[in-house]
Amino acid sequence: MLSLLRNLLTALPFRLLLPNKHYDRECKEFYYLNLKSCFQAHHAIYYKLLKKYYLPSESVVAMKTRKWITLFILLLSAMLAAAQPPAPQPVTDLVIQVSDNLNDIVLNWSRPQYADSFQVYAGDSSDFQVGVMTRIGTTPDTTFIHVNGLMGAQKRFYAVVAIAGPAGMVLVPAGLYDMGATYQSWAQPIHTVNVPAFYMDRYEVTNAQYKAFCDATSRTYPDDPSSGFYTPPYFTNPVYANYPVVMVDWNDARAYAAWAGKRLPSEAEWERAAKGNTDNRQWPWGDTWVDANANILDNPADGYTYTSPVGNYPSGISPTGCFDMAGNVYEWCEDDGHASYNGAPTNGSAWIDNPRGSARVLRGGSWRLNSSGARCAYRGDMDPAGRNSSVGFRCSKSFVNQPPQVPSSPSPADSAIGQSVDVNLSWTCSDPDLDPLTYDVYFGTASTPPLVNSGQTAVTYDPGTLADITAYYWRIVAHDNHDSTSGPVWSFTTEGFAGMVLIPAGLYDMGATYQSWAQPIHTVNVPAFYMDRYEVTNAQYK
Numbered sequence: 001m002l003s004l005l006r007n008l009l010t011a012l013p014f015r016l017l018l019p020n021k022h023y024d025r026e027c028k029e030f031y032y033l034n035l036k037s038c039f040q041a042h043h044a045i046y047y048k049l050l051k052k053y054y055l056p057s058e059s060v061v062a063m064k065t066r067k068w069i070t071l072f073i074l075l076l077s078a079m080l081a082a083a084q085p086p087a088p089q090p091v092t093d094l095v096i097q098v099s100d101n102l103n104d105i106v107l108n109w110s111r112p113q114y115a116d117s118f119q120v121y122a123g124d125s126s127d128f129q130v131g132v133m134t135r136i137g138t139t140p141d142t143t144f145i146h147v148n149g150l151m152g153a154q155k156r157f158y159a160v161v162a163i164a165g166p167a168g169m170v171l172v173p174a175g176l177y178d179m180g181a182t183y184q185s186w187a188q189p190i191h192t193v194n195v196p197a198f199y200m201d202r203y204e205v206t207n208a209q210y211k212a213f214c215d216a217t218s219r220t221y222p223d224d225p226s227s228g229f230y231t232p233p234y235f236t237n238p239v240y241a242n243y244p245v246v247m248v249d250w251n252d253a254r255a256y257a258a259w260a261g262k263r264l265p266s267e268a269e270w271e272r273a274a275k276g277n278t279d280n281r282q283w284p285w286g287d288t289w290v291d292a293n294a295n296i297l298d299n300p301a302d303g304y305t306y307t308s309p310v311g312n313y314p315s316g317i318s319p320t321g322c323f324d325m326a327g328n329v330y331e332w333c334e335d336d337g338h339a340s341y342n343g344a345p346t347n348g349s350a351w352i353d354n355p356r357g358s359a360r361v362l363r364g365g366s367w368r369l370n371s372s373g374a375r376c377a378y379r380g381d382m383d384p385a386g387r388n389s390s391v392g393f394r395c396s397k398s399f400v401n402q403p404p405q406v407p408s409s410p411s412p413a414d415s416a417i418g419q420s421v422d423v424n425l426s427w428t429c430s431d432p433d434l435d436p437l438t439y440d441v442y443f444g445t446a447s448t449p450p451l452v453n454s455g456q457t458a459v460t461y462d463p464g465t466l467a468d469i470t471a472y473y474w475r476i477v478a479h480d481n482h483d484s485t486s487g488p489v490w491s492f493t494t495e496g497f498a499g500m501v502l503i504p505a506g507l508y509d510m511g512a513t514y515q516s517w518a519q520p521i522h523t524v525n526v527p528a529f530y531m532d533r534y535e536v537t538n539a540q541y542k
Contacts, residue, residue: 091118091160098150105149109160111142111321117171120144121159136457137436139173141319166397169199170321172269174399177277179268180341181377190280191341193268195348200265200273201394203310203323204331205256207235210245213256222247225389229306242309244329244392250360250384253332253393264334265396266350267379270363273396274326275376276319282375284318284325289371294327297370302327306367306389322394325364326374329392330382333361337381359383366390402432404478407439407487416492418501418533421468423494425461427476427487435480443474447489469496471504500530 097106107120120137136146149156165171174197180190214221224232225247234240235247248256250264257263265273275281285293291301293316295308302308311323318325334350337359344351359381365374368390372378382391409428412419431437441461442449449472453461466472472494476487496502505528511521 091162094158094160096158099145103148103150105146105156105158107144107146107158107160109142117163117165117173118142118144119161119163120146121161122146122149123157124155165199168202169397170202170273171197171399172200172273172320173197175277177272177275178280179271179377181280181282181375183282183372183375184378186339186379187341187377189341191344191346193272193346193348195268195272197399198265198269198348199262199397199399200269200320200322201262201396202321204244204329204392204394205253206242206310207245208241210248210256211235211241213259217255217259219252219255222252223387229389240307243307244310244324246307246329246389246392247387248332248392249387250332250382254334256393257395260395262395262397264332264393266348267333267335267361267363268345268348268350269396270331270333271376272348273320273322274318274364278319280377282377283316283371284322284376285316290315294324294365294371294374295367296327296365296374297368299371304367308367325376327365327369328367329364330362330366330380330388330390331364332391332393333363335361337361362391401435401480401482403483404429404431404435404437404480404485406485407476407478410474410487410490412490412492414488414490414492417503418495419492421466421494423463423466423492425463425474427459429459429476429478429485429487431478431480435482438479440477440479441474442477443472445470445472447473447491449473449475449489466494468494469502470494496530499533501533503529503531 091109093110095108097108098104099106109118118139118141120139122136137144146158172195174195176192176194178190179193180187182188182190211221213219222235222245224234230240234243235245254264274284281287283289283293291299293313295302295304295313302313304312308328310328313323316326317323334352336351336353336357338344338351338357360383362380362382363378365371365378373380382388407427407429411426412423425441425443429437429439436457438455438457439459440451441453441456443452443461443463444450452463463472470493471491473489473491475489478485478487493502493504503526505526507523507525509521510524512518513521
């Protein structure tokens with residue numbers, strides 16, 4: 001047993017970290033690009049994490065974290081948390097390429113399991129400190145272009161941080177896409193929809209998940225299909241625990257979603273999650289049907305006559321990271337059924353009639369339909385009270401923006417004295433939703449400083465050469481795509497005479513209780529004065 005444990009620990013190529021008091025799990029991996037080599041070689045440069053304690057000199061900068069968790073604890077956690085999805089794994093296969101124009105840097109990596117989005121950092125140092133490595137973007141994709149990344153530096157360091165959203169869900173970014181298709185009259189006209197960011201279940205809801213809901217709420221279990229399906233029982237048989245739940249009507253699906261703190265997706269959200277927004281592809285993987293990518297009717301390559309376990313076809317995953325968006329089971333949406341898109345909303349919301357219509361939308365095709373019915377834009381509908389062995393669902397969740405955190409950790413520290421006239425300002429700030437941030441800098445000698453720079457992405461600011469013996473005030477306002485957060489007004493005073501610091505005027509309590517000579521404690525109002533920074537040295541006295 002000890003030998004097996006030792007082998008398992010040795011085989012694990014990564015470590016995990018808990019970076020902050022909220023116990024959010026991030027995985028940080030550093031990659032180092034020698035730009036001079038790029039200009040000489042003009043080809044892709046591959047960097048991968050090396051195992052254990054070997055740290056190469058120039059090719060790779062090893063993983064650096066604020067807190068390591070031993071691999072032993074990681075292994076035990078995996079054993080004890082069988083019912084929990086694993087945390088995002090480190091990005092260990094980052095590929096750094098120089099673009100054809102020799103100005104941009106193209107980053108590519110694979111998606112660790114359960115990683116929903118990625119923060120990309122770049123800097124001129126391997127030290128992962130805010131202000132040294134700057135976040136240059138957030139993306140749900142596994143590729144990123146650092147525009148003009150080769151300009152202005154001889155060396156460039158990169159870090160990719162994998163972030164997980166709500167358990168079992170993927171974050172679908174906000175954006176425009178073309179909804180609809182020409183291959184079905186119900187899917188016309190093609191129209192542009194602007195969908196806000198939202199979360200989507202990675203998998204269809206399973207028998208096990210729906211059973212937990214029924215057990216917790218005393219809801220009646222779904223019936224087993226009467227014929228043309230697996231030998232009963234399907235819903236309660238542990239063999240089918242990870243198969244999609246079927247024989248649930250629209251109200252059942254809605255009730256489960258509410259219990260889980262989610263909702264049914266709008267039809268616009270469902271299609272956005274199925275095909276992405278870069279092209280109007282027919283199936284989640286592209287425009288060419290691949291038998292092995294989905295469970296549909298009369299398809300021996302899928303390996304199943306009826307439903308299949310969720311997530312069984314990784315090659316059929318959608319651009320946003322959702323499985324089984326083609327085939328397996330039809331999925332309920334929130335929308336009422338309509339025979340075309342004439343009059344449909346363009347903001348991503350569900351299309352709901354008043355009063356509500358007689359049918360609800362179904363999406364994704366099923367094991368009972370052929371490949372045509374499994375196309376991303378193909379639409380169906382059914383009576384909301386209907387139940388069928390080919391109909392299940394998945395859930396979505398609204399993305400609620402959280403504003404940036406309050407800018408903090410100013411440098412110089414607040415109320416610092418004796419600062420250099422060539423001081424640079426820096427601060428820290430982050431966004432709970434991983435939105436990219438920009439900053440407005442207010443700086444001057446007035447206690448309400450004026451705006452001196454806006455829209456910058458760096459967390460540093462150079463105010464230039466300052467005046468001697470002067471008090472300066474500054475504050476930072478952070479902006480994400482939706483909100484703004486202002487920091488407090490900070491101050492510092494520049495140094496005056498060589499080797500001296502200016503002590504501002506003010507009241508303070510002089511004295512102490514720990515010596516009789518220092519009593520009584522009394523308030524003194526001291527005018528401003530200069531004080532030697534250091535004691536007089538032998539050399540000075542000589």
